[in-house]
Amino acid sequence: MLTSLVELAELIALRTSPARAIELLGLIPKSALEGMRRTRFRRTLRIAAEHSSFYREQFRRHGIDVRRIDDPSQLSDFFTTGDDLRALGADAFLVRRADTAFETTGTTSPVPKRVFFTRREIADMGRLSAIWLHLLGLRPHDRVVSAFDCSFWVSPYVLRAGLDLLGCFHVEAGKIDAAEFYERARPYRPTVIFGEPSWIVRLSEIAKARGPWPVKFLFAGGENISESARSEVEDAWGSPLYLNYGQTESFGALGAECRLKNGYHRNDLYFFFEVVDVDADGYGEVVYTTLSERAMPLIRYRSSDLSSLVNDRCECGISMGRLAKIRSRCDEMVVCGMGNVGPWVFDEVLRGISGIGDDWQVVIGHAGSHDLVVVHIEMDDMSRQHAIEASLHANLRKHFGDFWRNLEMQLYELRVTVHPPGSLRGHARKLRRVIDERLMSRTRSVVSA
Numbered sequence: 001m002l003t004s005l006v007e008l009a010e011l012i013a014l015r016t017s018p019a020r021a022i023e024l025l026g027l028i029p030k031s032a033l034e035g036m037r038r039t040r041f042r043r044t045l046r047i048a049a050e051h052s053s054f055y056r057e058q059f060r061r062h063g064i065d066v067r068r069i070d071d072p073s074q075l076s077d078f079f080t081t082g083d084d085l086r087a088l089g090a091d092a093f094l095v096r097r098a099d100t101a102f103e104t105t106g107t108t109s110p111v112p113k114r115v116f117f118t119r120r121e122i123a124d125m126g127r128l129s130a131i132w133l134h135l136l137g138l139r140p141h142d143r144v145v146s147a148f149d150c151s152f153w154v155s156p157y158v159l160r161a162g163l164d165l166l167g168c169f170h171v172e173a174g175k176i177d178a179a180e181f182y183e184r185a186r187p188y189r190p191t192v193i194f195g196e197p198s199w200i201v202r203l204s205e206i207a208k209a210r211g212p213w214p215v216k217f218l219f220a221g222g223e224n225i226s227e228s229a230r231s232e233v234e235d236a237w238g239s240p241l242y243l244n245y246g247q248t249e250s251f252g253a254l255g256a257e258c259r260l261k262n263g264y265h266r267n268d269l270y271f272f273f274e275v276v277d278v279d280a281d282g283y284g285e286v287v288y289t290t291l292s293e294r295a296m297p298l299i300r301y302r303s304s305d306l307s308s309l310v311n312d313r314c315e316c317g318i319s320m321g322r323l324a325k326i327r328s329r330c331d332e333m334v335v336c337g338m339g340n341v342g343p344w345v346f347d348e349v350l351r352g353i354s355g356i357g358d359d360w361q362v363v364i365g366h367a368g369s370h371d372l373v374v375v376h377i378e379m380d381d382m383s384r385q386h387a388i389e390a391s392l393h394a395n396l397r398k399h400f401g402d403f404w405r406n407l408e409m410q411l412y413e414l415r416v417t418v419h420p421p422g423s424l425r426g427h428a429r430k431l432r433r434v435i436d437e438r439l440m441s442r443t444r445s446v447v448s449a
């Protein structure tokens with residue numbers, strides 16, 4: 001009964017203006033919201049058990065009776081992984097008819113993860129985006145130009161749905177070269193700019209050289225960014241850069257920064273968060289269960305992102321808890337200016353290049369505010385380094401159009417370093433293929449949001 005009243009209050013809040021919604025949602029007591037989340041969690045389990053062939057089979061195999069489960073931790077070692085999505089396809093997860101789909105932009109394998117949704121879900125997520133952007137200061141008289149990649153990617157559609165509700169002027173540039181964007185966007189005098197972090201870094205270098213215009217804030221999603229690169233962006237424009245944290249699987253925002261930029265406020269209305277395999281610092285893999293009514297529910301989905309749950313009250317006054325800034329990935333994928341890359345990408349890029357050994361290693365680091373991708377290879381004939389670089393570029397252009405485009409847009413640097421045969425592996429039995437030097441730690445136990 002209480003949950004129905006809270007759900008009704010939420011429904012009304014999300015359909016009023018963003019300013020009123022913030023007020024109304026703030027009036028719902030924390031205990032009532034928690035009760036609603038538990039009810040929604042049980043509903044997700046029940047619907048998945050009834051209508052998704054994957055979950056029906058998995059629950060049977062794990063001996064899980066969903067009627068007895070109130071909390072994700074009771075599911076102990078049951079998780080859903082990206083490999084499940086890739087191996088079984090979206091159909092096995094669907095619980096109702098979907099009318100749109102998006103894909104992950106590159107993963108640990110050449111097979112994309114396809115995730116299906118309904119247009120209603122886009123509209124709902126758009127409402128939450130509108131509320132958040134209002135909190136950050138976006139108003140109907142603002143002018144937005146966005147440069148998100150529109151190819152199979154969810155973010156531009158969620159943004160569009162949010163901006164429709166806010167009613168502000170909006171031009172969609174797509175992910176074009178930052179120098180071209182600068183010249184073509186400037187006549188619109190955008191007060192708010194959206195794009196991927198590495199792209200915004202590049203745009204900001206151009207703005208610094210050619211002159212910025214007054215901007216209220218910049219908003220980035222899709223990758224992480226170092227605080228030094230963020231400072232350079234903010235210095236160039238004299239305005240803040242806010243980050244969003246999401247995955248295609250989650251359909252947009254799992255969380256977003258407030259004005260204090262001290263972690264991502266969690267979207268606890270739509271997701272149940274856990275952090276598993278927690279280390280001594282409280283960092284572990286972010287795992288989430290969808291709570292909203294989805295065509296493709298996900299139960300304890302392993303995000304592969306390492307973060308921690310922050311439940312102390314944020315000084316901004318927003319009561320929703322936070323996820324700390326993402327530290328790293330716990331699979332071999334690296335999200336950087338090149339794109340989402342894993343070992344298989346470099347296997348392909350190095351394939352067929354004569355004269356190089358089987359051992360190679362890629363190290364992702366920083367070069368100023370850019371990401372630097374260094375491909376370490378082994379070869380007898382050191383004089384062929386330039387020829388190897390040319391072949392590698394040709395393979396990249398041929399097989400990975402997006403990664404090539406990002407290189408041309410100067411969103412990252414790509415270098416080859418040659419070593420004598422046998423030197424990369426040293427005494428190691430297994431050579432780690434891709435190393436992200438921009439980041440730290442790994443992880444172990446379960447903490448629940």
Ligand SMILES: [Zn+2]
Binds near residue numbers: 258260265314315
């Ligand atoms: Zn805050």
